[in-house]
Amino acid sequence: MIKDELARLITDGYNALGELGFAESSTGYRLYHWADRNSLNQARIYRSPKDAREIAKYDSSGAYRPLKGAPNLPRGWVLELPNINDLKTALDFFYPGAVATWLAFREGKAQPVCLRQTLNRQTGMYRVTRKLTDDHAKSLVKEACRSDSRCLRTILWGIEADHPPDFLPASKSDPTVDQTGQSRTTLPFLCLEACNLLVAAARTTVKKSSR
Amino acid sequence: MVEKWESALVLVGHGSTLNPDSSAPTFQHADEIGRRELFAEVHCAFWKEEPSLREVLRMVESDDIYVVPNFISEGYFTETIIPRELELTGPVTRRSGKVIKYCEPVGNDPRMIDLLLRRAQDAAPNVPREKTSLLIVGHGTSLNQKSAEAAQQQVRVIREKRLYAEVTEAYMEEPPFIADWRKNTSQRHVVVVPFFIADGLHSYQDIPVLLGIESDRTAAASQQEIFRRNPYNMDGRELYYASAIGTEPLMADVILDTVARFDRKHLCDVAA
Numbered sequence: 001m002i003k004d005e006l007a008r009l010i011t012d013g014y015n016a017l018g019e020l021g022f023a024e025s026s027t028g029y030r031l032y033h034w035a036d037r038n039s040l041n042q043a044r045i046y047r048s049p050k051d052a053r054e055i056a057k058y059d060s061s062g063a064y065r066p067l068k069g070a071p072n073l074p075r076g077w078v079l080e081l082p083n084i085n086d087l088k089t090a091l092d093f094f095y096p097g098a099v100a101t102w103l104a105f106r107e108g109k110a111q112p113v114c115l116r117q118t119l120n121r122q123t124g125m126y127r128v129t130r131k132l133t134d135d136h137a138k139s140l141v142k143e144a145c146r147s148d149s150r151c152l153r154t155i156l157w158g159i160e161a162d163h164p165p166d167f168l169p170a171s172k173s174d175p176t177v178d179q180t181g182q183s184r185t186t187l188p189f190l191c192l193e194a195c196n197l198l199v200a201a202a203r204t205t206v207k208k209s210s211r
Numbered sequence: 212m213v214e215k216w217e218s219a220l221v222l223v224g225h226g227s228t229l230n231p232d233s234s235a236p237t238f239q240h241a242d243e244i245g246r247r248e249l250f251a252e253v254h255c256a257f258w259k260e261e262p263s264l265r266e267v268l269r270m271v272e273s274d275d276i277y278v279v280p281n282f283i284s285e286g287y288f289t290e291t292i293i294p295r296e297l298e299l300t301g302p303v304t305r306r307s308g309k310v311i312k313y314c315e316p317v318g319n320d321p322r323m324i325d326l327l328l329r330r331a332q333d334a335a336p337n338v339p340r341e342k343t344s345l346l347i348v349g350h351g352t353s354l355n356q357k358s359a360e361a362a363q364q365q366v367r368v369i370r371e372k373r374l375y376a377e378v379t380e381a382y383m384e385e386p387p388f389i390a391d392w393r394k395n396t397s398q399r400h401v402v403v404v405p406f407f408i409a410d411g412l413h414s415y416q417d418i419p420v421l422l423g424i425e426s427d428r429t430a431a432a433s434q435q436e437i438f439r440r441n442p443y444n445m446d447g448r449e450l451y452y453a454s455a456i457g458t459e460p461l462m463a464d465v466i467l468d469t470v471a472r473f474d475r476k477h478l479c480d481v482a483a
Contacts, residue, residue, distance in 0.1 A: 001272055053238065057231055064431075066228035068261045092270065096262035100270040109307075110269055123291055124354050192266075196259050197228055 002100055006091075007084045009187065016178070016186040018095050018152045019073045028082040031090055033075045034180070043078040049086045052079060052093035067197055068095055069151040069189065071180065095189060102175075102188045105156075112157035113193040115141070122199060129202040134159055136205050138167040144201050145191070147172060147179040153191035154179060213249055213467045219273035220250045222466065223264065223293055224281045224408070226257030232433050233411030234260050236457035237281045243463040250277075258288065264296035268311075276311045277470050281457065283318035283408050284361030287354040302473070303480045310481065314473040317408075317457075318361060320465045324368050326456040327404050331375075334441055334453035335402045344377040344396035345369065348389050348418055349406040351382025359385060362406045375402075383413060389421040393446060400442075401450045408457030410438075415455075424452060 015023055021034040031052070036043055046055070059065055059072040073094070081087050091099055104110035115137055119129040132140070137159050145151050145168075154175050158165045164173065171177045175188035194202075222244075224237030237255050245253040256267035268276070278297065280289045293299070294313065304311040331345055347369075349362035362380045370378040376398050381389040392401065403422065405414035410432045419425040424443040432438060441451040456462075474481075 002270075050242065064229070064231040066260060092262070097266040097270050101266060104269045113265075121295060123295075124287065195261070195263060200228070 002103060003084045003088045005103055006088050006099055010084075013185050014187050016184040017091060017098060018069065018186075018189050019071060019180060020091070020094055021184075022087065022091075025080065027080060029084065029087040031079040031081060031087060032077070033073055034182075034184070036075050036078070040078050043076050046077055046079045047081070049079070049081060049089035049093065051077075052090040056094045067151060067195070069153045069191075071147070071149065071152050098189050099187065101190050101192060105188075105190055105192065110192055114157050114161045114163065115159045115194050117161065118157075118194045118199065119202060126199055126203055128206050129199055131206045131210070132202045133209075136209060137202070140201060140205050141165070141194075141198070142168060144198055145172070148181070151191070152179040153189050155191045157191070157193060213471050215250045215275070215277070215470070217273060218250055218275040218277060219252045219254065219271045220244060220466075220470070221254045221256055221267055221271065221276060221278045222281050223278060224255060224257050224260075225288065225411075226260030227412050228259050230412040230416065230431050232415065232431050233409045235433075236409050236455075236462065239458060240281065240463045240466055243460070244466060247463075249467070258292060258296070264293060268297065268309075271309075274309050276309060277314060277473065278311060279314045279466050279469050280316040281408055281462075281466070282316040283323075283349075283406055283457070284358045285316055285319065286356075286358035286361070287352055289316050290355060290357070301480075302477050312473055312477065312481065314469045317462060317465050317469055320468060322461065322465060323456065324365060326459050326461065327365060327406070328369065328374070329459075330404045330453040330456055331402045334404070334439075335400065335451035338400040338402065338449070338451070340375050342398050343375050343400040343402055344379065344398040345375040346392060346396055346401055346403045347378070347380045347406050348403055349380065349382050350413060351385035353385060365406065380406075383417065383421065389418060390423075392422060392450075393448070399448055401448055402453065403450065404453040405455045407455040410455045410458070419452065422450065422452065424450060 015021055016034055019034055021037050022031045032040055055077055060074040079090055122129050155165050155173050178184050178186045222237050222241050224234050227233035234257060241253045241255045251273045254267055254270055256262050256264050280293055282288055299313050302313050347362055347366050351359045366378050366380045381387045381392060387395050407414040415432045416428045439452055442449040
């Protein structure tokens, strides 16, 4: 089960995912913003995994965070969770499906889907994204997915099938690289397919370029 | 009672990249069903939020999976988007040792009529109904006629109950348009009920602008101190705007009934 594998990974020394840090504690598991790791005694304590959903909803300025991989998680909280199941649930509220996706990818049960395949199946208002040129696609992904300000996921898909994302900095497509720029023992935070936010941005790009 | 201790429930909502309240009803009902411990696992998935429809099935560990669209009607999302993104082949999809059972949207439940009427009553408890127009407002889309047809069906049934002087419908994206409510309703009092699951982007922020009760998009409902200031006096008319029906606690039972209805309807397909 995913929770058992997560427990094993923690025992093996993994202690980070995206902006999060986690560790076993005397009462179960502790989950916190990595940047707060040396000041957890000043953090507000939460005890339900569902609190993670609310913490992850807004950034520190109160703005809605529709993209959970964005590097703008608020600070100043710590989740004290009694068991591995609650830790898994809380991680899924912060970074939905990240652990399951990593495990599925590692076991060969999930593969990246190229951008063309994602765009070509769109209908309705997003059908127009099929017209996104390769050059526009590359510039868009470089900007809209950059780790320092937009999204911490590691991109494994290319523009076309069987093409790696070699238009990106090598670090952005290497699952072993910590996208926060630190050298932590972090769980890979993978992006196997362009998200709806990127598809929506592709639509805007196509609309602008056709004006 | 539905007891599915070896099955997963995946509730699918629209979600929003702009409005933080859009996913709230889906999470609310998933929490309630999870609290009742009827399923091995309960997950949410969204078109516009995470987890996406593309990634949610990786999170599911049970081999038997019920997918329930938390949508107000059949239409573009239930017939095109959800099956495509989840790669479903019909009501029953078998893939990699898993059985995915695709249920009807919650809006197909006959109790939606009662919920709409309750919202109308809550928004305007003291209006004389014999001098009131009840306006059901839906999304409507040229991509699929079924969403408008569902609203029309609700209007027909409510009209037959003869509770209000007038019962009619209007849409965001197809005629009769919401913005034309003044000419399409005849009574002094007008009670408007959104035919939507969430008090999200469309029902809380867009439709008030179309109705003319707000001049511009307001902040999301959860970021306001007061949900709404009924009534709105406009051009000698009194307009009341209700909240969406999807946050009703009863919806958790509606979801469970939707699962039970699937089993009754597709027992043979699943056994095959």
